[in-house]
Amino acid sequence: DIQMTQSPSSLSASIGDRVTITCRASQSIRNYLNWYQKKPGKAPNLLIYAASNLQSGVPSRFSGSGSGTDFTLTISGLQPEDFATYYCQQSYYRLPTFARSTPPTFGQGTKLEIK
Amino acid sequence: QVQLVQSGAEVKKPGASVKVSCKASGYTFTSYYVHWVRQAPGQGLEWMGMIHPKGGITTYAQKFQGRITVTSDTSTSTVDMEVSSLTFEDTAIYYCARETAIVYHYMDVWGKGTTVTVSS
Numbered sequence: 255d256i257q258m259t260q261s262p263s264s265l266s267a268s269i270g271d272r273v274t275i276t277c278r279a280s281q282s283i284r285n286y287l288n289w290y291q292k293k294p295g296k297a298p299n300l301l302i303y304a305a306s307n308l309q310s311g312v313p314s315r316f317s318g319s320g321s322g323t324d325f326t327l328t329i330s331g332l333q334p335e336d337f338a339t340y341y342c343q344q345s346y347y348r349l350p351t352f353a354r355s356t357p358p359t360f361g362q363g364t365k366l367e368i369k
Numbered sequence: 370q371v372q373l374v375q376s377g378a379e380v381k382k383p384g385a386s387v388k389v390s391c392k393a394s395g396y397t398f399t400s401y402y403v404h405w406v407r408q409a410p411g412q413g414l415e416w417m418g419m420i421h422p423k424g425g426i427t428t429y430a431q432k433f434q435g436r437i438t439v440t441s442d443t444s445t446s447t448v449d450m451e452v453s454s455l456t457f458e459d460t461a462i463y464y465c466a467r468e469t470a471i472v473y474h475y476m477d478v479w480g481k482g483t484t485v486t487v488s489s
Contacts, residue, residue: 286474297479298406299479300475307473309475341413345475347474360406362413
């Protein structure tokens with residue numbers, strides 16, 4: 255399976271800060287990389303798909319970049335509602351049976367806390 | 370609106386089975402894959418398996434092979450997941466998620482989650 259590794263595992267920041275979270279894949283996944291926000295008691299929320307495409311309804315302070323094995327999620331101007339855990343997920347697979355590819359895998363998560 | 374509504378919380382004993390339901394509405398049920406993802410207490414997100422409702426094709430994570438069964442009912446737009454031989458480690462919140470897969474794949478609609486507690 256493709257392993258996804260996020261760094262850091264946790265991060266403290268202040269309102270208004272710019273923060274960057276990194277995700278590394280164990281092999282090239284081109285730009286098949288998604289980012290989700292997860293808050294306690296809530297379902298995951300898609301932020302970015304295909305590495306850099308902002309999902310409809312997501313604030314423009316969120317942005318993503320990268321290709322191959324290295325990706326970043328940047329939040330410019332942290333807001334109180336942004337304190338959450340963020341997950342990357344690789345989607346470099348063939349449907350419907352994942353033939354010659356591996357199923358979706360998530361990074362271990364990055365917890366963003368208020369400083 | 371597009372939504373996935375999941376069944377309510379369950380408490381099960383070790384060795385039992387649990388079935389979690391996910392009812393879709395607001396979109397063409399047979400046009401999208403549905404995945405199951407879980408989150409154990411203090412842990413990250415873990416992919417379990419998926420189904421395409423139109424043909425009923427399923428694929429499961431190797432970890433859960435032989436222990437989970439995902440089915441779909443196009444007449445009720447519902448996807449069910451059954452997990453058997455439960456252990457304490459299966460205590461988690463289970464989510465269903467719709468996958469949009471045109472050029473890229475991403476899970477854009479999620480259910481609110483179903484809490485499954487395994488307790489003796």
